[in-house]
Amino acid sequence: MSVTDLVSSAPVHVCVVYHSPYGHTAKVAQYIAQGAEQAGADVHLISVAAVQWELLDQADIIIIGCPTYMGSLTSALKQFMEDSSKRWLARAWLGKLAAGFTNGGGLSGDKLAVLQQINLFAMQHGMLWAGLPFMPTGRSQQDINRMSSFLGLMTQSDNAGVEVTPPEGDLETARKFGKYLVELKADY
Template sequence: MALPPLPEFPVDILILYYSRSGNTESLARQAARGVERVEGAQARLRRIPCPDGQQPADGDPEVSIEDLRECRGLLLGSPTYFGGMASAVKRFLEDTSGLWFRGELTGRPAGVFTSTGSMHGGQETTLLSMIVPLIHHGMLITGIPYQQPELAHTQTGGTPYGASHTANDHPRLSRDERELTRALGARVATIARQLT
């Protein structure tokens, strides 16, 4: 699809994630690669802090409300716990009511990603649980269309609702999972470029 002329400054796509084992962080890094496939877009990786205070010494910076305010698109990632997003992600989203009240995220594209320990661990319900508050913010939800060839033959993660990883027998992301996550990142960045 044709893109408008390059903006004066790169379109900033926030890739926001919570990860304890590193699987969701791996997806976030693939999403960043996808964003940076789009000329005129740049990825801003941020993490949601662990509630117990155990943070990696050399990880991405912690997210701030300003990161959300400044982004032109969002990719949100969480591990799956009992078929839903992690409580740390939900808590962070609940603290964004000021942005919601002012409509600051309205009209910006967003996509979601998750990782599970097993094939039937609740990937799609987790993705849907993350989409709901983004809809309340007025964001434009984008998934992965079936024209993306890896979606038709993945044997691990990947859904039309968002990118995913199944970690049980596959500690590393599969080729399909990597490509689907990059495709989602590129899709959000492309839509953000078109809207900027």
């Protein structure tokens, strides 16, 4: 077996970092993780309440998400970003693949602003950004990328409980996104 074979057979290491006060964003993170696992990745879900910095340092892909609150990140995710400053200074995450996701109650709710903030954070770290590549298939709750987002994953949860929202189309988009990111990393 050659060195190239060993490198290509090594699993891709994925960390999905999230803040989820009510469980909806955690549910989306779990579906992203499912998709990444289906593609053969070693996946770790990491709540910002218990950050595992060593896992993040070893990751090939870091996917970051939180709810959209008042058109912005949650304070807990912002604190995670600020706490990463030693890694920023050391360029510890340089060249890692990065992606973002957000969930909110409204169909818009300024989710794009959250994805832009996560994107800028990844760029500050020298990470490589991967957007959501899926064409919208419609606007029903069963459709893929129903919110027509391309910078990252947007999902929507109304006031119903986490057991019924986000809807199936959003969760399937999340699953496909996780799988896509692992396959993308394997290609480069």
